[in-house]
Structures are given as C-alpha cells and as structure tokens.
Amino acid sequence: MAKELLKGNVAFAEAAIRAGCEAYYGYPITPQTEALEHMAKRMPELGRVFLQAESEVAAINMVYGAACAGVRVMSSSSSPGVSLMMEGLSYIAGSEVPVVLVDIMRGGPGLGNIAPSQGDYNQIVKGGGHGDYRLITLAPATIQEIIDLTYEAFDIAEKYRAIVVVLADGSIGQMMEPAELPPMQEVRKREDRPEWSLTGAKDRDPRVITSIYIDPAEEEVFNLQLVEKQKEIEANEVRFSSLLLEDAEIAVVAYGTAGRIAQSSVKQARDEGIKVGLLRPISLYPFPYDEIGKVVDQVKRILVVEMSGGQMLDDVRLAVNGKVPVDFYGRMGGMVPLPDEVFEQIQELNTKANA
C-alpha cells in the first residue's frame, strides 16, 4: 500500500478498524476528537458498532461490556477523560478481558489545556486505578508508529487478556505525516470468539466475568496470577529504539514527541562532535530497565527529556541505580521543547561530563 498524508487521530482510528476492531465507544475531547469522528463515519459503513457515550465513565464500561463478548473493542480519549476511565480500567484489569485504549495527552492538571503534554505517564504506566495491576503502555513518536502500535495493540491485548494503552500526545494526534496503513482485517466471526467470552450458556456451563474475590486468600491467588502474567509481559514486550549509542558518552532518554525532538538535538550535537546518543523507550510498561542499565555501563551522564515535570525520570533513575548522574530537562503545561533547547542541555552536560 502507498503512503498517504494522515492526521494522527485519523490514522490510529483507521489502524484500529483495519485490526478488526468491531466496536468503538467514546466521548468527544480535544485533542483526540477526530478519532471519534472518524469512527462515527467509518464503523457504521462497515456494519460495525460506533456509539457516543454520555461520559468517559460510560464509554469505558461499554468497552468493558463488549470486551466480555469477546470482540475487538476500543476507546480513545485525552487526559481528563482518561482520568474518568480509571475505575473502569481497574475493573477490566481485574476481569482480564482484552481492551485497547488510546490516550492523546494534553496539558494538566485539572482542565489544563488542549496542548501536547506527557503528564499522564504516572497515571497510565503506574496503574491509575485502584488495586494491583499494570497497563501495557506503548508510546509512538510518529504517525507511522501510532498506526503500527495501535494495529498490533489488539493482538497484544488478546495474547495477555490485558489492557493495552497507546500513549501519545496532542502533537501526534493533531499533526499530519505521510504514513502507510496496514491491510484490512475482517471482524472476528461469532463462532471464533474466545472460550472465556459470554456467548450464551448453550450446551455448556455458564460463564461469569467478574473481578470480585471476596475471600482474601482467593484474591491473593488471583493477584499472584496477574504478577506472573506481568513477568511474562516484562520478558516479551519490551520495545525501544536507539540511535548513535555505540560510542556515546552521554545518553538522552526520551519517549514519544520528546524522543523525536531529542533525536534532532542528538544529531545536531553529533555534528558538533559531541558523543551523544538517544534511547527512546517505546514500551513504557514494560519499561526497558535492562537496556538503559546496559547503556549506563558506557556513558558518563544521562539526560532525561520529557514534556512533564519528570515522571519517566523515576524509572530511568531506577534503571541507572545511582551509577551515573541523571539530569532532567522538562517542559510542562502544554509547552513543547525546541530541538535547540535540548541541544543546549546536551552541550552543558558534555561540559560537565568532561570537566
């Protein structure tokens, strides 16, 4: 298929459709509304389900209901809307049904604004809702990547019977880039729905999907099962991209849009003869601790760049484990760092590293 000029929000919505997404439930919120609008037009055309819910609370519970039926289902939203979904996400995690959610982050806290931000890292990567669970979190830096990750998210969600969040920001949602869409998959046939799904208790025992384990001993057994699953996810699903790290003395760690900006800054610094490279985590949970750990053995300093006050920073520090200094540069409130700003930070670090 040829490349076409696609807006991020439309691109991931269409990618989900092509992944065989059978139902979409959502609520309008800037800067992801084009995804909902695309679904409103395309899903009925294909005989699939689109429904605008009365709130994000309802939307995620509709997603939960459809997921119990064993169909591919998703929602998308932006930061304040995703906050409202936290209850539902906890129940879905506790019921182990596969769900895909796209969060196009915006400035916060509170109503904040509609500009790009990475302020939801802690909420998504560390859980957000109540109880012990993790959300598999994938962070694209380009339109092609949001397409590919959303497309694959459905397979990953079903493989682990878990929630996959594609975590991007308003700039990825709003900008247009040439990108290639994947081939169309039909929706799953009814007879092919998974063996745990609610299809009506015909010629079999009834099935129940629930997250309640009233006996603490049973709840702990279930919690341990989730932990085992997390170990499997951590072993299999770590993704990252690296650039010019081979001989680097300084490593920049940044994800999503910040990672993309840092890439320009790293190249600029290389032109100035600074030995700097970039590690861009693509999976935020599972986080590439080991990969960053390996980089630590060769670099003198690490710079973390985020569009937040420093949330992924904590995970980088855990990976670094005090072996080298970790510096931080962040812009907040919907402000996006310029490549020159990050370049200056690299220059400064280079001076410190070689002092």
Added chain:
Amino acid sequence: MTDKKMAEALIFSKPESLTAVPTHYCPGCSHGVAHRLIAETIDEMGMRENTVGVAPVGCSVFAYNYFNMDFAEAAHGRAPAMATGFKRVNPDMNVFTYQGDGDLASIGAAEILHAAGRGEKITVIFINNAIYGMTGGQMAPTTLPGQKTTSSPLGRDIEAHGFPLKMCEILSQLDGSAYIVRRSLHDAANIRKAKKAVRQAFEVQRQGLGFSMVELLSNCPTNWKISAQESLVWIEENMIPYFPLGDFKVHPAIVESKKG
C-alpha cells in the same frame, strides 16, 4: 402410583435458569423472589441459552452465582453502560441488568438515564428497598422522608438530604423508554403481577421496542430492623403511597397487542 408422584413433583420445581446454590440473602429478603420471577420468565420464553445478565454492586453482587446463565459483574452503577456495550455487539441476545436503588438511582443515575434515553434494547430489573443493604443500612436515593437509616439516624430530613428519586416517573418521560412499570413483592397477588411485568419487559426487548424497566418494591427486614412479616406490611403502608404502583410507560405496540 409412581407416575402420579412424578406428575406431582413437576408442578413446582426449580427453574432451569436458577442454580442449586443456596443464596446469601437474609431470611425474609425478597431478592430470592425477584430472582425466581426472572428465572421462571426466561425459562418460559426459552431464552436461557441466549441471555446474558449484568450484576450490580450491592446485596445482589453475587446474583451470578444463582442464575444458571452467562453473567458479567459491573462496577457500581455502571451495569446499564456495560449492558449497552454488550448488547450493541450482540443485538440478537437477551440482555438484562439487575440493580438496587443505590446502584441505579444514585451512583448510576447518569448511566440509567442515558441507557433509557437511547432506547437501549435491554431490560432492567430495579430492586427498590429504600436502603443500602450491603453496606449495612445507609440512606438510599429512595429512602423515604423521615425514614431512619444509619446515615440518617434521626430520619431522612428533606431539608438536608432532599427528596427520594422516583425513577419510573423520571425514566417514563424519555422517548427511548418503551416499558416502565412499578410493581411490589409484598404479597402473592402483587408477586404474580410483578411476574407478568417481568415477562412483558423481556417481550419488549425481544421485539426491539426500546428500553424496558420493571421496578420492584422490595423489603429489607435486616436493615429496616423489623421482622420479615412487618417489612411486607411496611412496603404496603409506607412505600406504595410514595412510590405508587402502575404502568408509567407502555409502548403503543404493546397496548395495541393487548387490545387485539
């Protein structure tokens, strides 16, 4: 002789739509009656194998242990949204929620209102016993003025806590509602009427006419702190005057079929 005994045994038996699991409900509680009415109806309509129930949070949180059919457990108040999500991808299935007054009329007020407004083709069985049972007897959105609960120890003060919500009256105003009725479970005659209403509600869903809800005035002797017998009288003397029984919305197609 043996044949005669067999015939006698068949007059009253456990509906196939119920499991043989003893319920956790308090002695004298009408949840068991409500469960049975639903189960008998689903059996009679031959829909057990094509039905999915959605359980609420509240005393009936474990309803799925007692119904012999596929079930999902919703978050508190979200059953209508969950049922919506399920029904939209399974339009040919029979989907119902079973919700108490706190679940449906308080924390889930938005979800029930919009499910009805959309004319969602689901059936809601609404158990109104004017109190929070599972958490131990707190004030519900349907607690009567002056009624004592653990969170209105001096009696519900309407100046402080406002008025009870009359959900049938509210939901019947919505164009998406096809069948909205209130019945009571306080005596045999009313239980029989309730059963007919449950049947009609599932029939409305089967015909795709819109949203259907049967509100069942129910008791809670444990948290009302009276005997089971007294609680049935309390429904009749106190609840029915505030929550009058009746048909609040009946789709014209049903009215027409009754005439015919």
